[in-house]
Amino acid sequence: MADPPKFDKKSRYTEGRGIAGAYEGETVTRRRLMEGAAQVYGGIAVAAIALPGLGFALGPLLEKSTVSRWQDLGSEDDFNIEAYVPRTFNIVPEVGDPGKSTVYVRRFDPERDTVVKGQERQPYVAISTRCTHVGCPVRYIQASQKFVCPCHGGVYGFEGAVEGGPPVRPLDRFYTQVENGRVQMGDRFSVNSEFERFSPRDPSNHLDGLWQYLYPSRPTT
Amino acid sequence: MKLPTPPLPKALRPAPKRPGQGRDGGNGNGNGHGRTGGPATKPTPKDQAVEGAASAVGWLDERTGISPFLRGFLYRKVPKGTNWFYTLGSATMFAFLSQAITGVFLAMYYEPDPTRAYESASRITNEVFLGELVRGMHRWGSTVMIILIFMHMGRTFFFGAYKYPRELNWVIGVVLLVLTLAMGLTGYLLPFDQRSFWATVVAVNINASGPVVGPYLADFLRAGAEFGPTTISRFYALHMLAIPGLIAALIGAHLYLVAKLGTTAPPWLKAEKKDLLTEEV
Numbered sequence: 001m002a003d004p005p006k007f008d009k010k011s012r013y014t015e016g017r018g019i020a021g022a023y024e025g026e027t028v029t030r031r032r033l034m035e036g037a038a039q040v041y042g043g044i045a046v047a048a049i050a051l052p053g054l055g056f057a058l059g060p061l062l063e064k065s066t067v068s069r070w071q072d073l074g075s076e077d078d079f080n081i082e083a084y085v086p087r088t089f090n091i092v093p094e095v096g097d098p099g100k101s102t103v104y105v106r107r108f109d110p111e112r113d114t115v116v117k118g119q120e121r122q123p124y125v126a127i128s129t130r131c132t133h134v135g136c137p138v139r140y141i142q143a144s145q146k147f148v149c150p151c152h153g154g155v156y157g158f159e160g161a162v163e164g165g166p167p168v169r170p171l172d173r174f175y176t177q178v179e180n181g182r183v184q185m186g187d188r189f190s191v192n193s194e195f196e197r198f199s200p201r202d203p204s205n206h207l208d209g210l211w212q213y214l215y216p217s218r219p220t221t
Numbered sequence: 222m223k224l225p226t227p228p229l230p231k232a233l234r235p236a237p238k239r240p241g242q243g244r245d246g247g248n249g250n251g252n253g254h255g256r257t258g259g260p261a262t263k264p265t266p267k268d269q270a271v272e273g274a275a276s277a278v279g280w281l282d283e284r285t286g287i288s289p290f291l292r293g294f295l296y297r298k299v300p301k302g303t304n305w306f307y308t309l310g311s312a313t314m315f316a317f318l319s320q321a322i323t324g325v326f327l328a329m330y331y332e333p334d335p336t337r338a339y340e341s342a343s344r345i346t347n348e349v350f351l352g353e354l355v356r357g358m359h360r361w362g363s364t365v366m367i368i369l370i371f372m373h374m375g376r377t378f379f380f381g382a383y384k385y386p387r388e389l390n391w392v393i394g395v396v397l398l399v400l401t402l403a404m405g406l407t408g409y410l411l412p413f414d415q416r417s418f419w420a421t422v423v424a425v426n427i428n429a430s431g432p433v434v435g436p437y438l439a440d441f442l443r444a445g446a447e448f449g450p451t452t453i454s455r456f457y458a459l460h461m462l463a464i465p466g467l468i469a470a471l472i473g474a475h476l477y478l479v480a481k482l483g484t485t486a487p488p489w490l491k492a493e494k495k496d497l498l499t500e501e502v
Binding site: 057058060061064091092094095096098099133134135136151200201202203204205214215216218 | 423
């Protein structure tokens with residue numbers, strides 16, 4: 001009398017492995033199937049809570065949070081070709097005072113100014129005061145015709161090109177247009193040291209050469 | 222020289238047990254059993270209080286089985302040479318608890334809104350009863366916690382307590398250090414004065430300087446490309462919900478490993494053949 005049940009532990013079939021109550025042709029035990037199902041349901045339940053939460057927190061990366069608008073800066077007579085005129089504007093009106101910023105505005109000088117590539121028609125030069133090092137507010141010094149940052153000593157020339165200190169690219173600019181004799185200011189854009197236009201980047205983001213690929217544009221701009 | 226214990230006054234001396242009072246609260250009901258023996262006197266209020274407390278503890282222990290765990294956790298053996306430097310970890314934890322408690326009270330008055338934050342913070346300092354004290358405790362306590370956590374880290378490093386088998390606890394500790402610094406960063410914005418605003422602008426832009434992920438990280442922190450209306454509420458949520466929750470959970474894991482693995486002897490102690498462990502009760 002040989003051992004009647006010949007079970008092979010490595011059999012594909014649960015019946016072959018000698019599991020009680022196995023169906024013919026069954027390869028996955030019911031216990032294992034239930035385990036798998038519980039894991040899947042658990043995963044779905046976690047994802048149902050975690051994914052919307054994550055999307056909620058990461059939403060600002062994917063949607064445009066600042067509204068594009070043209071803001072009035074004053075009459076054309078207020079500005080000249082020689083010197084910058086400071087204007088206060090509110091970059092995020094909902095914030096109140098912290099949203100306020102300064103822009104330095106001057107009429108575009110075709111003989112003297114470097115043309116930002118692709119933006120030949122900007123009638124005015126509107127330079128942001130946000131330092132391109134880590135974002136402190138720079139001030140224009142008329143006597144030396146330079147922009148100077150109080151935090152870490154960044155210095156920019158008359159057109160906003162870096163002349164000294166830690167900044168990584170020229171000062172950002174804003175689009176300008178003239179409507180019924182009024183100068184208007186639009187969205188921000190960034191330039192690299194060759195005065196090529198880029199979508200707005202954070203301070204500290206290099207934009208020259210291969211650096212520009214390490215600091216990609218936002219999906220929203 | 223040890224002086225003899227002075228005798229207790231008569232009123233405080235424990236009375237000898239009466240018949241029928243011998244069992245130690247075995248049935249979990251300490252009140253009634255003194256009366257069964259006919260002329261037995263009533264238990265004094267003190268006896269009742271002791272019995273009541275013991276039976277309450279017994280009730281809990283019977284249902285949770287926690288006393289073996291607590292015995293192992295609170296009366297574990299520590300190496301010879303354990304000294305005051307070993308208290309820096311607990312000190313850091315109590316600094317965290319102090320921050321948590323004062324933070325809860327500050328949150329009762331603070332409004333995380335860009336137009337209201339500064340006003341509400343200065344109201345805490347100038348008008349709320351003891352607000353200056355609570356805000357001061359939170360503000361200075363944060364600095365104390367940073368100092369303590371670095372001293373604790375230095376103790377662990379110089380005593381070699383990060384070595385096998387405690388590497389994972391070192392890693393958890395480093396994560397706790399980073400989270401504590403993140404608490405400092407997110408809390409710094411909340412008073413919303415010029416200094417905290419510009420410090421946050423600069424800190425977020427430093428985050429933005431990381432290649433590839435930096436700009437996205439900055440957008441996540443600011444809730445957009447510019448410092449916007451929800452930036453401060455985002456920092457507030459991180460500061461009072463997300464990061465403290467993580468810190469509390471990781472402190473639990475950190476303590477579990479300390480209790481599980483034990484602490485190290487200071488490096489100046491040579492290993493002895495026997496009697497290496499002394500029981501500290």
